[in-house]
Amino acid sequence: MPHPLCVPATIGRALNLAAALLLCAAPRAIAATPAPEAVAAQLRDAAMAGHTIAYSWVSELTTRFGPRPAGSLSEQQAAEWAVARLKALGFENVHMETFPLTAWVRGTESAQLIGPPAQPLVVAALGETPPTPAGGLEAEVAIFPTLEDLKAAPPGSLSGRIALVTQRTVRAQDGEGYGAAVPIRTDGPAEAARRGAIAFLLRSVGTDNHRLAHTGTARYVDGRVPVPAFALSNPDADQIERLAALGLGVRVRLFSDASYVRDAHSQNVIAEVRGRERPEEVVLLGAHLDSWDQGTGATDDGAGMAIITAAAKLIRDLPHRPRRTVRVVLFGAEEVAQPDPPGGAFGGNSYVRNHQAELASHVLTGESDFGTERIYRLALPQAAADSEFAKMTLRVLTPIGVLLAPHPPQEVGADVGPSAKAGVPAFLLGQDGTRYFDIHHTADDTLDKVDRAQLDQNVAAWAALVWLAADSAVDFRTHAAPAPQP
Amino acid sequence: MPHPLCVPATIGRALNLAAALLLCAAPRAIAATPAPEAVAAQLRDAAMAGHTIAYSWVSELTTRFGPRPAGSLSEQQAAEWAVARLKALGFENVHMETFPLTAWVRGTESAQLIGPPAQPLVVAALGETPPTPAGGLEAEVAIFPTLEDLKAAPPGSLSGRIALVTQRTVRAQDGEGYGAAVPIRTDGPAEAARRGAIAFLLRSVGTDNHRLAHTGTARYVDGRVPVPAFALSNPDADQIERLAALGLGVRVRLFSDASYVRDAHSQNVIAEVRGRERPEEVVLLGAHLDSWDQGTGATDDGAGMAIITAAAKLIRDLPHRPRRTVRVVLFGAEEVAQPDPPGGAFGGNSYVRNHQAELASHVLTGESDFGTERIYRLALPQAAADSEFAKMTLRVLTPIGVLLAPHPPQEVGADVGPSAKAGVPAFLLGQDGTRYFDIHHTADDTLDKVDRAQLDQNVAAWAALVWLAADSAVDFRTHAAPAPQP
Numbered sequence: 001m002p003h004p005l006c007v008p009a010t011i012g013r014a015l016n017l018a019a020a021l022l023l024c025a026a027p028r029a030i031a032a033t034p035a036p037e038a039v040a041a042q043l044r045d046a047a048m049a050g051h052t053i054a055y056s057w058v059s060e061l062t063t064r065f066g067p068r069p070a071g072s073l074s075e076q077q078a079a080e081w082a083v084a085r086l087k088a089l090g091f092e093n094v095h096m097e098t099f100p101l102t103a104w105v106r107g108t109e110s111a112q113l114i115g116p117p118a119q120p121l122v123v124a125a126l127g128e129t130p131p132t133p134a135g136g137l138e139a140e141v142a143i144f145p146t147l148e149d150l151k152a153a154p155p156g157s158l159s160g161r162i163a164l165v166t167q168r169t170v171r172a173q174d175g176e177g178y179g180a181a182v183p184i185r186t187d188g189p190a191e192a193a194r195r196g197a198i199a200f201l202l203r204s205v206g207t208d209n210h211r212l213a214h215t216g217t218a219r220y221v222d223g224r225v226p227v228p229a230f231a232l233s234n235p236d237a238d239q240i241e242r243l244a245a246l247g248l249g250v251r252v253r254l255f256s257d258a259s260y261v262r263d264a265h266s267q268n269v270i271a272e273v274r275g276r277e278r279p280e281e282v283v284l285l286g287a288h289l290d291s292w293d294q295g296t297g298a299t300d301d302g303a304g305m306a307i308i309t310a311a312a313k314l315i316r317d318l319p320h321r322p323r324r325t326v327r328v329v330l331f332g333a334e335e336v337a338q339p340d341p342p343g344g345a346f347g348g349n350s351y352v353r354n355h356q357a358e359l360a361s362h363v364l365t366g367e368s369d370f371g372t373e374r375i376y377r378l379a380l381p382q383a384a385a386d387s388e389f390a391k392m393t394l395r396v397l398t399p400i401g402v403l404l405a406p407h408p409p410q411e412v413g414a415d416v417g418p419s420a421k422a423g424v425p426a427f428l429l430g431q432d433g434t435r436y437f438d439i440h441h442t443a444d445d446t447l448d449k450v451d452r453a454q455l456d457q458n459v460a461a462w463a464a465l466v467w468l469a470a471d472s473a474v475d476f477r478t479h480a481a482p483a484p485q486p
Numbered sequence: 487m488p489h490p491l492c493v494p495a496t497i498g499r500a501l502n503l504a505a506a507l508l509l510c511a512a513p514r515a516i517a518a519t520p521a522p523e524a525v526a527a528q529l530r531d532a533a534m535a536g537h538t539i540a541y542s543w544v545s546e547l548t549t550r551f552g553p554r555p556a557g558s559l560s561e562q563q564a565a566e567w568a569v570a571r572l573k574a575l576g577f578e579n580v581h582m583e584t585f586p587l588t589a590w591v592r593g594t595e596s597a598q599l600i601g602p603p604a605q606p607l608v609v610a611a612l613g614e615t616p617p618t619p620a621g622g623l624e625a626e627v628a629i630f631p632t633l634e635d636l637k638a639a640p641p642g643s644l645s646g647r648i649a650l651v652t653q654r655t656v657r658a659q660d661g662e663g664y665g666a667a668v669p670i671r672t673d674g675p676a677e678a679a680r681r682g683a684i685a686f687l688l689r690s691v692g693t694d695n696h697r698l699a700h701t702g703t704a705r706y707v708d709g710r711v712p713v714p715a716f717a718l719s720n721p722d723a724d725q726i727e728r729l730a731a732l733g734l735g736v737r738v739r740l741f742s743d744a745s746y747v748r749d750a751h752s753q754n755v756i757a758e759v760r761g762r763e764r765p766e767e768v769v770l771l772g773a774h775l776d777s778w779d780q781g782t783g784a785t786d787d788g789a790g791m792a793i794i795t796a797a798a799k800l801i802r803d804l805p806h807r808p809r810r811t812v813r814v815v816l817f818g819a820e821e822v823a824q825p826d827p828p829g830g831a832f833g834g835n836s837y838v839r840n841h842q843a844e845l846a847s848h849v850l851t852g853e854s855d856f857g858t859e860r861i862y863r864l865a866l867p868q869a870a871a872d873s874e875f876a877k878m879t880l881r882v883l884t885p886i887g888v889l890l891a892p893h894p895p896q897e898v899g900a901d902v903g904p905s906a907k908a909g910v911p912a913f914l915l916g917q918d919g920t921r922y923f924d925i926h927h928t929a930d931d932t933l934d935k936v937d938r939a940q941l942d943q944n945v946a947a948w949a950a951l952v953w954l955a956a957d958s959a960v961d962f963r964t965h966a967a968p969a970p971q972p
Contacts (some may be wrong), residue, residue, distance in 0.1 A: 063728040066605030074603035077517075119552030119558035119782075122929060210696055211781065211929035235932040239782070242549040295697070296605075296725070442610060443697035446721040447728075 022026040025090045033320060036471045040396045040464040043314050048400060054088070054310035054455050058222035058303050062296040062447050070290040070333035070346075071103025071264030075484065079289055081205050082305075082330055089269035089313050091328070096170075099350035101333055103264035104128050106215075107295055111230060113243070114138065114251040123201075124213035124294060124330040124442075125256045126185060126218060128337050129229040132199070136255035137162075137228070140200055143244055147184045150191050155158040159196035163188070166237050175433040178440075179411075181205040185231070186219040193226035199254055200229040203237035208438035211235055215292055216335075216441045223339045228256055264351045266290065266332030268347045273312055275470065276321040281360065283326050283470045284365040284424065285312060285462070286415035288334035288347065290399060295445030299436070303450055303458075304368035305330050311462035315470070322470035331415040334369070348418040362424040364469050364476045367413035368462065371436040374454045375461045379405035382475055389472060396464045400457055405430060411469035425476035427469075502805045518804060522957045526950040529800050533946035534886060539575070540796035540941050544789050548782040548933050556776040556819035556832075557589025559748030565775055568755045568791075575756035575799050577814070585836035587819055589750035590614050592701075592779055593743040599729070600624065600737040608719040609687075610699035610780060610928075611742045612671060614706060614823050615715040618685070622741035623648075623714070625684055629730055633670045636677050645682035648738055649674070652723050657693045659855065661919040664926075665897075667691040670954075671717070672705040675836035679712035685740055686715040691725035694924035697721055701778055702821075702927045709825045714742055752776065752818030754833045759798055761956065762807040764815055768844065769812050769956045770851040770910065771798065771948070772901035774820035774833065781931030785922070789936055789944075790854035791816050797948035801956070808956035810849060817901040820855070834904040848910040850955050850962045853899035854948065857922040860940045861947045865891035867911035869965040875958060882950045886943055891916060906927065913955075915947050 034042075046052075065078040079096055086094045104127055111121040134310060139162045141259040144150040146167045165184050170177030179371065184202050192200040204214035213231040232240070243250050269289060275281060287304030291297020312328045315321075331347030352359070364381070378397060380390055394404055409428035412420045439445050469476075511768045520528075551564040565582055572580045573830075582754060590613055597607040625648045630636040651670050656663030670688050678686040690700035699717040718726070727738050762769060773790030777783020785840060798814045801807075817833030824832065838845070850867070866876055871894060880890055895914035898906045906912040925931050955962075 060732070061726065063725060063732060064734070065603055066599070066725070072603070074601075077603055113552070115560075117551055117558070118565055120780075157863070209932075209934040211698060211932065212696070235930075235934050238934055239549060239552070239932070242545065246546070246549060294606075444721075446695075446697065446725070448695040448721050448724060 036468055037392050037396060039318065040468050043463040043467055044400060044460040045397055047456050047463050048312060050460045052310040052456055052461050054306040055314055055450070055452050057306040057309055058298055058450055059447055061305070062298045062302050066296045067293045068289060068291045068297055069103070069293040070336045071101045071261060071266050075266060075290050075332060079267045079269050079332065081329070082289065086269070086271040086309070090316055090400055091312070092274050094271045096267045096269055097350065097354055098265050098267040099332070099347070101264045101266045102339055103261040104336065105259050105261060107131070107259060107260070109230070109256040111255070112253045119239070121236045121252065122211045122213055123230040123291060124215040124228045125258050126189070126231060127215060127217035127335065129189065129218050129225045129258060130227070131256045131258045132228045132254055136253050138251060138253040139197055141201070141240065141250040141252050143241070143250070147188060147191070150188065153189055153195050155194065156196045161197055162199045162201060162254070163192035163195070163197040164201040164240065166203045166241055168203065169205050169207050169437060171434060173434050173436070174430060174433055176240070177207070178205060178437055185216050189218050189225050189227050189229040190221045197227060202231055204231045204234050206234065206437050206440060208440065209234050210444065212442040212444050214441045217296060217337045220337055220339045226485055228254060230254060230256070240433060242308050266347060268332050268351055269330040271328045273316045273321060273326040275324040277323040279325050280361050281324040282362045283324055283466055284362050284416060284419060285326065285328050285466065286331055286365065286367040286413070287369055288332070288415055290333050290335055292335055292441050294441070294443040296447065297373040297438070297445060298447045299449055300440060300444050301334070301369045301436040303372040303455060306455065307368045307458045310459045311466055313461045314459070315467050320469060323473065324470040326466055326470050329415070334414050346414065348415045352418040352422055359419060359422050359424055362419060364427060365416040365419050366411070366427045366429060367416045367426045368429070369413050369415065369459065370431040370433050372450045372455050372458070373432040373435065374457045375402055375429045376432050377403040377405040377430040378465065379407060379409040379428040379430060381427065381476045382408045383425070384474065384476050387474070387479050389468065389474050393468055396468070397461055400460055402461055427465065429465065431458065434449065499783050504826070509522040522954055523878050523882060525804065526954050529949040530882055530886060530946040531853070532800060533942050533949050536941055536942055536947045538796040539799055540792040540945050541936070541938050543792040543795055544784055544936055545933055548784045548788050553779045554729050554775060554777045554783055556822045557587045557747060557752050559778050560816060561752060565753045565755050565816070565818065568775065572755070572795070574656045576802055577798070578760050580757045580885060582753045583836065583840055584751050584753040584754055585818070587746040587750045587752045588825055590822065591745050591747060593617070593745060595597060595716070595742040595744070597741070598739045600739060605725070607722045607738065607954040608697045608699055608788070609716040610701040612675070612715045612717060613701060613703035613821065614715070615675065615704050615711045615742070615744060617742045617744045618714045618740055619790070622739050623684055623836055624737060624739040627726065627736040627738050629726070629736070633674060633677070636674065639681050641680065642682045643852040644678060647683055647929045648685045648740070649681070650687040650726065651681040652689045652727055654689065655691050655693050655923060657920060657923070659918055659920050660916060661922065663693070664691065664923055668948035671702050675704050675711050675713050675715040676849070683713060685713050687718055690717045690720050692720065692923050692926060692928065694932065698718045698928040698930050700927045701780060703823045706823055706825045715742060716742070752833060754818055754837055755816040757814045759802045759807060759812040761810040763809040765811050768848045769810055769952055770848050770902060770905060771812065771814050771952065772817055772851065772853040772899070773855055774901055775816040776819050776821055778821055778927050778931070780927070780929040781925070782933065783931060784933045785857045785931050785935055786926055787820070787855045789858040789941060792941065793854045793948055796945045797952055800945070800949045801953050808953060809959065810956040812952055812956050815901070819898050832899045832900065838904040838908055845905060845908050845910055848905060850913060851898070851902040851905050851910045852913045852915060853902045854915070854944065855899050855901065856917040856919050858936045858941050858944070859918040859921065860919050860943045861888055861915045863889040863891040863916040864951070865893060865895040865914040865916060867913065867962045868894045869911070870960065870962050873960070873965050875954065875960050879951055879954055882954070884946055886946055888947055897922050913951070915951065917944065
């Protein structure tokens with residue numbers, strides 16, 4: 001897939017990119033500016049050959065700071081580190097934009113099957129859920145195979161009990177199994193409470209069979225999550241189903257001392273490669289700096305940060321800048337819900353509030369937040385789907401295994417989603433998520449899960465596409481391509 | 487590999503084995519007793535077709551009782567259940583033999599990297615290790631790439647520090663990587679204490695990269711393990727190595743409130759298929775009933791129990807008994823060390839004490855305690871390695887993928903090891919352990935890791951071999967084969 005003749009192995013990683021591109025440019029490019037498509041192919045090949053900062057970014061970030069929960073000191077220190085690094089890498093306008101947050105702190109938690117004999121259960125409290133009473137709570141478990149079965153239970157029918165939904169997450173390449181399962185986590189606690197349950201359990205929203213529970217945020221209803229709620233690891237959910245199938249009663253004890261910090265804050269980190277001709281026109285790249293607290297957020301979303309930052313760095317190091325500005329935003333507090341409607345003060349909303357006046361000149365946006373495996377498809381805004389721009393981009397990306405998706409992006413993510421909702425055209429570089437939900441939101445999200453070659457393929461696709469968009473004059477809202485400026 | 491024509495799929499699991507064997511027998515066998523080799527092949531094929539109780543045994547045992555730590559109520563209740571089940575299955579002389587034990591109870595434990603920012607570490611206290619002080623302990627970590635490096639450190643050089651050995655466990659099919667790494671766990675605490683360390687850490691003895699630490703027993707020295715000792719999950723050990731490589735100091739806080747129960751007891755469960763001609767001659771099959779406390783002991787060693795019990799049950803249900811007695815022993819307290827030398831009161835030693843007078847008429851022994859994956863080789867006692875018995879056995883086992891190992895068994899396991907040491911000839915049905923140490927001694931040792939088809943292949947090999955040995959008159963000490971009895 002890479003073009004080994006273009007960046008010979010003997011050049012190695014020691015040579016800087018400018019040198020690599022010079023060696024790689026077509027003969028006439030030494031005198032004239034090379035065509036955008038040729039530059040995109042060179043960026044692609046340099047990334048595929050490993051000339052990127054992506055792995056060192058995610059390695060150092062996750063090693064130095066470990067978990068980076070929204071609103072924590074660790075998230076803040078990681079943001080400060082990112083600002084310093086982005087400046088050292090030569091980005092411009094590097095700064096931080098803080099915003100207020102209600103933070104949630106897991107504390108300690110535990111769960112047991114009441115015996116005899118007692119059996120430990122592996123659980124993770126869902127984000128934003130309240131603690132149990134100090135002595136824990138204990139009750140019989142009512143099992144529902146699906147969320148719809150829970151919703152069909154009459155009011156009051158779960159009085160004094162713990163509701164458990166055992167619905168499975170379907171493994172799917174594009175993440176649609178996750179999309180189908182998330183409502184169990186977000187809506188389950190309120191649906192259970194409405195029927196009298198004193199706590200809510202779900203089989204983890206995840207596709208693995210490890211004794212690690214998948215956390216993730218619940219949803220505030222009228223400013224609170226109504227009952228304590230926990231994800232069970234998938235083998236523990238299996239165990240409870242088998243106990244019930246043996247005709248044995250299932251009673252569970254739950255404990256959590258989770259707490260809230262009402263006056264916390266988070267921050268977005270912003271950095272730019274300023275455009276040479278139309279600097280006010282922005283191609284906005286997003287990923288998030290916070291992570292869940294159990295792992296170190298290597299794939300969610302350390303890798304996303306590494307991919308967009310490394311892609312922008314390759315563009316920054318070109319002999320000449322793109323026409324438009326490339327803006328990298330490392331968003332804070334992506335993972336959490338907030339008590340104030342509609343959806344609260346997370347980084348994506350904060351960005352839109354702070355940059356409202358600029359949004360009309362944001363020409364395109366995309367987000368990297370789906371792990372570290374290879375990109376296999378590109379979705380472009382509807383207006384550009386059949387364009388010359390799309391054809392040129394595909395000529396560059398097809399050699400590294402990227403298809404054109406049949407539809408524009410269905411969902412663009414929580415970070416740039418608010419910008420897209422405000423009218424900024426969005427693209428999707430769709431990653432292979434077949435294995436992503438094996439480790440998503442678990443303690444297992446650590447650096448060893450990052451495959452360097454696939455990470456580099458991501459950088460290659462991002463660098464090429466972002467360069468092409470930023471160096472063009474295409475209006476992705478209408479796909480009007482104005483006459484080139486002098 | 488199975489013989490589908492012999493036990494057609496339409497027969498299903500509902501038919502009992504006797505019926506299956508009748509359908510399967512050669513024409514002349516309807517009138518006469520079939521040859522031992524033909525019976526062995528029929529047992530093999532019945533097991534390969536799924537006519538075994540193995541999966542239901544390991545499923546129900548691990549579901550009802552979960553973890554079964556040595557000396558616990560859960561181990562005792564599981565033993566009582568096993569006695570009742572073995573009687574219901576038609577075994578003879580089913581009984582329990584108890585023995586005294588010092589039990590160890592994990593309690594709670596935790597570990598953190600001291601920041602800023604602080605990072606949680608996933609650890610598991612090693613079995614038999616003492617608790618930390620009630621407030622925990624905190625110290626700088628001294629990192630040693632191998633146990634030999636630790637041993638090379640001068641006395642007093644680790645004063646007030648925590649020693650960490652980061653040596654990796656090599657993945658190997660026959661488990662030799664485990665054998666090479668175990669001394670770190672058993673000897674590390676004393677080696678660290680001798681040099682002044684206040685606690686000992688090791689990279690887990692395991693081949694996975696999940697955030698689950700591998701426990702396992704340490705070794706008593708003069709009646710105690712000298713310092714608190716913990717296994718780190720492998721990603722956490724990576725993280726510490728990277729922090730050190732970044733030049734950052736590594737300080738760790740450790741807590742454990744592990745405790746001992748000095749007057750506990752454990753028990754062996756014994757059941758027999760009595761021989762028709764030489765009932766005093768015993769083929770001894772072993773596996774262990776206790777498990778580590780983090781998982782449910784599905785592969786270590788619920789599966790081993792299931793395999794030997796299911797194999798003996800197939801033999802028990804034959805139209806006629808083997809000449810010799812087949813004795814199944816589900817050993818207690820295999821996983822633990824004991825303070826009294828040499829090696830203490832675990833089930834294998836207890837069996838030898840109780841059955842000393844019978845050992846001379848134990849003709850052969852073997853143990854199943856290496857997970858649930860397929861058997862790929864057979865090792866026979868030296869005296870039988872080149873025998874007609876070996877050739878006949880291989881004719882039966884080759885079709886299900888079993889080789890003859892080039893050497894007699896090197897090690898036969900902790901359960902039947904003491905009997906072998908007392909002179910009982912031992913065999914090994916060697917399983918593929920390539921993936922066994924991914925989950926061994928972790929919370930991940932749960933039922934979902936058991937592959938039914940491979941479990942059945944194990945039963946097939948055990949049933950065939952045990953039948954052939956028990957129906958023969960071979961002396962495996964000398965390989966003298968006396969003239970058949972009338």
